[in-house]
Amino acid sequence: MQIFKKTPNIPFLKYKWIALAVTLIIVVAGLINILAGKGLKLGVDFGEGTLIRVMFKEPVSVSEVRKLLSEVGLGDSIIQEAGKESREFQIRTMEKRTTTQDQEIESHQILADRVIQSLQGEEDRQKLAQGLLDLNSIDRASLTNLLRSVAPDEAENLANKIVDYRTEKGIIASWDELKRAPLNLPQEITSYLESRTFLGKMTVLSRETVGPQVGKDLRKKATQAIIWSLIGMLVYIAFRFKGVEYGAAAIFTLAQDVLITMSIYSFTPREINLPIIAGLLTIVGFSINDTIVIFDRIRELQRTMRREKLENIMNLSLNLNLSRTLITSGTVFLTVLSLYIFGGQVINDFAFLMLIGTIEGVYSTIFLSCPVVLFWNQYLKKKKLHK
Amino acid sequence: MKKNLQWKLAIIVVVIGLCLFLIYPPKDKIKLGLDLKGGTHLVLQVLTEDAVNVETDQQLSRFEEVFKKNNITYLEANKEKPGRFYFRGIPVDQEGKARDLIDQYTRDWDYSFSGDRLTFNLKMVAAQYLRDLAVTQTLETIRNRIDQFGVAEPVIQRQGSDRIVVELPGIEDPDRVKNLIKVTAVLEFKLVKAGPAPDEETLLRDFGGKVPEDAEVVRSDPKRGTQGYYLVSKVATVTGKDLRTVRRGVDEWNNPAVHFTLNPDGAKRFEQVTGANIGKQLAIILDGRLQSAPVIEARISDSGIIQGRFTPEEADDLVVILKAGALPAGIKYLEERTVGPSLGSDSVRQGLMAGLVAIFAVMVFMIFYYRLSGLNAITALILNEIIIFGAMGYFKATLTLPGIAGIILGIGMAVDANVLIFERIKEEIAVGKNITSSIATGFSRAFSAIFDSNLTTIISAVFLFQFGTGPIKGYAVTLICSLVANLFTAVFVSRFIFDAFVPTNAKRLSI
8 A cells, every 4th residue: 555656746845935934933933932922831840839730539620729729829820620520630839939049949848738738628627637537648557557446457458458449549539439349348447437537638649849959950951961962963964964065954954843843832831841851852853864864865866867956856855755754754643642642641741742743843854954955055055166 | 494584583582582581570570660650759958068067066165175174275266157166365375285286186177376366177178078978877867767667669879969869669648758857866865944934035034034054945846735945954864876775665644655775875874864853854855846854753774765645657757767866967858759659550551551552553554554564564563562671671771651651652663664664665666676676675775764763863862861860761761772672673573574474486565
C-alpha cells in the first residue's frame, strides 16, 4: 500500500511566501504575548509557588473550591479540574514575593498547609480536634495500632487491606464501601472504625513545593541543557554539511521550531516545567533530523541532475520524501496522541507540547527549510559572484 | 539456512535472552521512581553557619576560662559574629603570656592584637572543615533517624557543599517524617527555679524583673497541654548525649512515655543533682521547649522516664530522635515533592494504557501499510521494547513518568528506521531491480539517514541526562535506550528477517 500511487508533484516552494507569512504571524503574535501579554508561565519546578492535587469524596465545582480558598485569602490561586467526576482538582498557589528568600519556602509550605486546611472544611477540623482520626489520610502503622484493640491478631492484615483499597480508589467515600466487596469488613470492625475515625472530605494526592534556591538551580540547569543541546546539534550540523547554506538553513529551522512551538504554547494556560524543556529539545532533534534527510536527498539529486534548477530539485526531493515524512511523523503523532488522551493529568502538558511539535516539525521541514537554502543561493551567492 | 544467517540468529537469540533475563522478574528488576511508586523527595540545606557559631561560642568560653586560670585580666569578651570573637582590655604586659597560651591551645584560630583588643578569627580551612563535618554528621543523623523510623530503601545523599537529598518511597504521612528529620533534638534536663507562670513578667517578679545570671526562661511546648513559663538553671544536669538506652513505654497512668537509662558519667551527675534537690522540679527540655517538669521525689541514679501527654506516635518519634542523636546544625527545606500512592498507581495505570494504545495503533498502521513487511517492523518493535527494559534493568535505571513518556515516544520513533528502509526498498523495486538486491540497497542507502535521525535525538537526550533531575533523567535514559536499541533491531534484526524469509529468487515482496 502507498499514500501516493506515484510520486506526488506538489510545488511546495511556490508556497514559500505564504509559509513565511504564516510563520511570522505566529511568531510575532507569540513574542508579543510572551513579552507583553500573559506569556510563558513558569511552573513549580522553577520555584514559583506550590502545586497541590486533591481528591474530594463528593463531586464539587471549581467555584466551590475557590470559595473555600477565598476564605483564607487564597482566592487568586489557579484551580483546575482534573479527572472526569469533578472530584479531582489541581490547585496552584501563586508566589508571594513579599517575604524574604529565606522564609520563602517556609511560606510556600505554610500556604500549602492553609490550602489543605481550608479545603478540609470546618466539620473535618472539628472532628480532628475531638481526637478522631481521618481514615482517608491515616498511615498503615497508625491504623494498625488503632485496630489492635478490636482485632489484635488481624490488625496489620486489616490495616493493609483498607489502605490498599484506599490507594486504589483514591479516597473512601462511604462506610458502606468498607462493608461491601472486596473488603467485606465484619460489622464489629466497621462500627469500631466509625466510632474512632471519620471519612475526611478530601485527600491530598500530591504536593510539590520548590523553594527559590532550588528553583534558581533548576532554571540554570534547564538553560544549560537547552544551550548545550543546541550547540551539540549545531556542531553536528556543521560536521554533517559542508555547505554553509545548508548549515544556515538547519539552524534557521531549529530556531523556528523553538519559536513556533513556544509561541503556540504561550497562548494556553499551561505552565513550563522540566518535562516541557525535555519535550522541546526532543521536538528540535526530531525536526532537525527530518530536515537532514531532505537535504541529503537534495544533494544526492544535485549530483545526478546537474542541469536542473535548484528549486525543482528541492521540490522533487520533498515529494520523494513526502510519504516518509508523513509516515514517521504520523506514527510519532499517533503515540503522542495516545499519551495525550490516556496518559493522565500529570504528563498532559508534555503530551500537548509534543502534539504541537510533531505537526510543527512537518510544517517546518516541508515549507521552511528549503527556501532558506534557496534565498541564500539566490541572494548571498550572487553578491559574492558580482564581487 | 545459510551459515551467516545462523550466526545472526544466534546473536539475536543471545541478546534477547540476556535482556529477558535482566528483566525477569520485573517487580524486582525495574525500579519505579517516586512519581510512580509514591513517596517524598526532599532537598534540605544544612545551616552550616550553626556549626561555626557553636565552635565560636565554645572557643570563647574556653579562652575565658583559660585566661582566668592563668590570671590574664580583661574588661570584656564577646562574640562579634560566627567565626570571630574578641577580648578587650588585656594589659600590655600580659600580651606575651596570652600569645603563648593561645599558641598552646589552638591552631584553628588566627589571632591579632591591636591596641588593647585581641581578636580571634577562625581560619578558612578550619571553618571549611567544620562546615563539612556538620553536613556529614547531619547526614548520618538523618540516616539514623530514618532507619530507626523504618522506611524501606531510603535514599539519603549529599548534594553539593551543603545540601542533602532525601528520598523516601512509600511514605503515607510525609509531614510526620518531615518533622522527624527537622527537629534538632537537643534534650536537656534542668532544675526549675521558678514557675510555671502565665507570662514572663509574673515569672520574674520575685527576681526583680531580671533574669538571674545563672538561669534562663523556657516556655512549655504548646503540644504538651499546660501552658506556662519556667525559670530554669542555665547549666543542664544531663543532656541527650548522656543517654545510654531509650525505649517507648508507659507512665504510671498508662499514657505513652519514653523510658531512658544514662551512661555512668551522666548517672553520677544525675544522682548528685536529684539527691540534693528532692522536692524541687526538674524540667525536661527538648529543643528549647519544656516537655514536662516532674517533682523529684527521690534520688534517681541511672534511669528515668519522660512524660508529657504524648500520643503513641509522638512517643515513638521521640524515641527515634533521641536514639539517633541531635543534629549538629539546623536544617532548612529547599524542595519538597510528595506523591501519594494512589496518584502514583494511577500514573502507572494511565502510562501503561497510553503505551498499549500507542503500540497497538502503530502496529495496526504498519501492518495495514506495509503488510508482511509491517510484521517484520512489529517484530523489531517488540524486540526493541524488550531491549529497552533489559538495558534499564542492567543499568539499574529508575522508571519515571516522563520515562514512560520517553518509551511511548520511542515506539513512534523506532518505526522511523523501518519506514526509511521500506520506502527505499519500494523505490528500488519501482525502478525495476530484483527483490534481493532492492532489499540490500534499501538497507545500505537508508543507514546514514537512520544513523542521523537517532543521533540528533540522542544529542539532546544526553544533555538532558547531564543537566536534568530525577524524572527528566528517567526520560533521557529511556529515550537513549530506545534509540540505541533501535539501531540493533531495525537494522540488524529486520535485515535478518528479510534474509531468512524472503527467498533469493523472490518475484514479489509484500511491502
